[in-house]
Amino acid sequence: MRRGQRTVASAVGVYVIVLLSLQIFLLTVALDALQGDDPGLAWVTAALSVVLAGGSILFYRYVRAR
Amino acid sequence: MNTSDVPGWRRDFPFTAEGEDDVTRREFVRYLVLASGGFAAANAAIAAWSSLRPINHGRARRIVELERIPAGGAYLFRYPTKDDPAILVRLRDDRVVAFSQKCTHLGCVVYYSADEQRMICPCHEGVFDGRTGRVLEGPPQRPLGKIEVEVRGSTVWALGAEA
Numbered sequence: 001m002r003r004g005q006r007t008v009a010s011a012v013g014v015y016v017i018v019l020l021s022l023q024i025f026l027l028t029v030a031l032d033a034l035q036g037d038d039p040g041l042a043w044v045t046a047a048l049s050v051v052l053a054g055g056s057i058l059f060y061r062y063v064r065a066r
Numbered sequence: 067m068n069t070s071d072v073p074g075w076r077r078d079f080p081f082t083a084e085g086e087d088d089v090t091r092r093e094f095v096r097y098l099v100l101a102s103g104g105f106a107a108a109n110a111a112i113a114a115w116s117s118l119r120p121i122n123h124g125r126a127r128r129i130v131e132l133e134r135i136p137a138g139g140a141y142l143f144r145y146p147t148k149d150d151p152a153i154l155v156r157l158r159d160d161r162v163v164a165f166s167q168k169c170t171h172l173g174c175v176v177y178y179s180a181d182e183q184r185m186i187c188p189c190h191e192g193v194f195d196g197r198t199g200r201v202l203e204g205p206p207q208r209p210l211g212k213i214e215v216e217v218r219g220s221t222v223w224a225l226g227a228e229a
Contacts, residue, residue, distance in 0.1 A: 013091060016095055020101060031112060037121065045109055050109075053099075
């Protein structure tokens with residue numbers, strides 16, 4: 001792999017780690033909503049988490065395309 | 067390995083290097099993305115469970131004779147099931163209120179401080195209003211679970227736990 005490609009893969013890895021961190025936070029919020037009998041909040045966190053996962057997939061597709 | 071499985075470039079360049087079998091950055095990103103999908107699925111599962119799980123709000127039942135609780139005193143009982151500790155308080159103005167005894171922070175059992183008219187969680191010093199159950203101090207974010215109660219004649223009845 002060329003140096004430029006390695007750099008891109010590293011940068012995308014950092015972005016995905018950031019998204020993953022946000023998802024972990026959302027998971028804790030969802031668990032809190034479960035305990036507090038608040039399904040509305042749990043669904044909002046689920047929707048946001050799915051959006052973040054979609055972003056991760058787009059980043060990965062970008063790396064694969066290069 | 068069967069020679070047909072070997073890629074063409076490997077036949078042309080049949081040399082290996084140390085670390086060649088290590089996980090590449092691209093593969094690492096793929097694992098991260100798989101984890102991301104797993105978190106999203108887990109979050110959706112929690113939301114679905116939160117919507118679909120049955121919640122027992124309890125049914126009306128007799129709790130205790132009112133005369134057994136002095137004004138400003140508290141009475142411990144279980145509601146809606148025997149695994150749910152609850153606390154009934156007879157306020158100084160003779161009203162009765164009842165709450166789940168589980169602190170909404172991490173589930174420790176709260177006790178009633180008659181002097182301050184507050185529910186106090188000893189684990190992390192969460193403080194709730196003894197009349198309404200709302201949070202006054204400490205780490206809890208949600209009020210105590212309220213239980214509807216009513217005095218029928220001389221007896222206190224629990225009518226149901228609020229969602």
